Amino acid sequence: MYGTIRIERNEQGKAIPAAEQSLGFGRYFTDHMLLVDYEEGKGWHDPRIVPYAPLSLDPAAMVFHYGQAVFEGLKAYHCVDTGEVRIFRPDQNAKRLNRSNERLQMPLLDEDFFVNAIQALVRLDAKWVPQKKGASLYIRPFVIATEAGLGVRSSSRYLFVVILSPVEAYYDEGLKPINILVENHYARAVQGGIGDAKAAGNYAASLKAQALAKEKGCAQVLWLDAIEKAHLEEVGSMNVFFRIGREVITPSLSGSILAGITRDSIIQLLCDWGVPVTERKISIAEIVQAYEEGTLEEAFGTGTAAVVSPIGSLLWGEKQMDIQGGGIGELTQKLYDAVTGIQSGSLPDSRGWMVSC
């Protein structure tokens, strides 16, 4: 498509963190990175895998000024069945990256190229994929505007980059419920905005509310819609699900939240299991009512980093609502086990989600 990927090997190589070493998240990076240039008229060109190294950008590069920057996040796993390295649903990240590109007036990438290029990069750095249970190789593709020029407009040049980071299991010793603050002052996104794109600017917009939530002992913020401040949107970098009685509910893709790939996977699993799951508007008032009636059975977040994250309590103004007595719901645990089982190769992958390198 864009020509063959040229490979310049990193001959030195860095020390791979030892198995007993704490990896954290996004702290270590592998030996190589993928780069592809875009220029108006010429398209995407010169795909290359090169030693991981700083990027050199003009101080007038538009990414610094006008925020054309979108990214993705996915993971590769060392699978216990065959010992192969496999990536979770990379085609979905390719599609979503293009939706982000489109929204921010950035050029689309060929989706097959996206997957193939990531496979090639992960293959080359395969020894960096951790083997510890639950650990994985986090893959971070991103696109940034590189034209040097001021004046608000789309850049005529871009750089597509993929970097890799070995990361720990989010929950090292079993799932741990988190406290969530329902945010009723700050907004992250609004209908007509870019909340459904994975754009860098959305995250900067979320940091202040996030910091205030931490001060109140909450790990994350649950956003309300910016217009009515009534309907639930998503949590930090996770989508959110509630089980009220027998119904599982997740906010519909209203245009202001990200279409999570974990969210989609969870919905598919629930459907397969015959558990009623509804994508619809859900208000904080409905949650409060369910809580008071004793039917708010479970709540959890879903995202690539944590996979499934049980919500132990919701703080809404002065009101603290504990869920499952702050423990872990049965369905939450079952979903976590199912998704991580498929990812690690300990459960069969009947949906073809895993892609070998």
Next chain:
Amino acid sequence: MYGTIRIERNEQGKAIPAAEQSLGFGRYFTDHMLLVDYEEGKGWHDPRIVPYAPLSLDPAAMVFHYGQAVFEGLKAYHCVDTGEVRIFRPDQNAKRLNRSNERLQMPLLDEDFFVNAIQALVRLDAKWVPQKKGASLYIRPFVIATEAGLGVRSSSRYLFVVILSPVEAYYDEGLKPINILVENHYARAVQGGIGDAKAAGNYAASLKAQALAKEKGCAQVLWLDAIEKAHLEEVGSMNVFFRIGREVITPSLSGSILAGITRDSIIQLLCDWGVPVTERKISIAEIVQAYEEGTLEEAFGTGTAAVVSPIGSLLWGEKQMDIQGGGIGELTQKLYDAVTGIQSGSLPDSRGWMVSC
């Protein structure tokens, strides 16, 4: 404050564009730039003026992923009275940059340092300040997150950069009215969001609507509030003013628009002149009504780039509203002449807006 500014001169120097050469906007950059590092625990340090050159950043630098990037824009002029170079209201940009920093969880800069550092940089590159009427040296300060690490949180490291670009008068041959599209689908910002910060992400969010407006023959978009889609906000990178009958109205600083420094200057001038000016909510319905009653006398945008920009027509759905028959209002022209007169040194600066280098 942060230690003395170390200066490393650019011994080669670039060719300065000739007087008859078209400068455009933000296309040429001067010989030097200012850099200051920030590190948690250490604060801002190592201020230095160095030859203009690419920045080297880790591919995991947070600015690329989570959008912590804020900027300012101001101008230095070659003044016709004494031949001095003077900067327009830099103290106001220092204040606004800090409001942006604060909103995006970024470290504040000492405001006196901001002004002094810019003075020093402009002084060193003073020969780049164009002398042509209306031309100026555009100053672009910005702050970006430089910590290498993934995971959504505030960066622990930042870089403050100032670059300079000689720019043409926006209106080379007298003011020229522009057509504006009133945007009723896309949103740029919302109450509780970061629309009142000069954050890079806000501009990426505006590009698509901007491109669609261009297709309809409009130069810019006039945003409506994202909640009711009823009240006027601002235009692209300008604030907006309307004269209805004898009253001049500009949207109040609701939290979702930028507090323009030109806007503030215009309000001060109007007050001094005894022209009634009101900062308040103003709806598109009110504009349509005034248009139909024949009392919509003038409309203009205000911003550092164009100073004052007459609006010749507003397109609102199918409705095209011409203002001043597509010509230039008397007050619009008078304000343009007054501000540019003070900036160029041809009119007295009774308010102390101009700061010598």
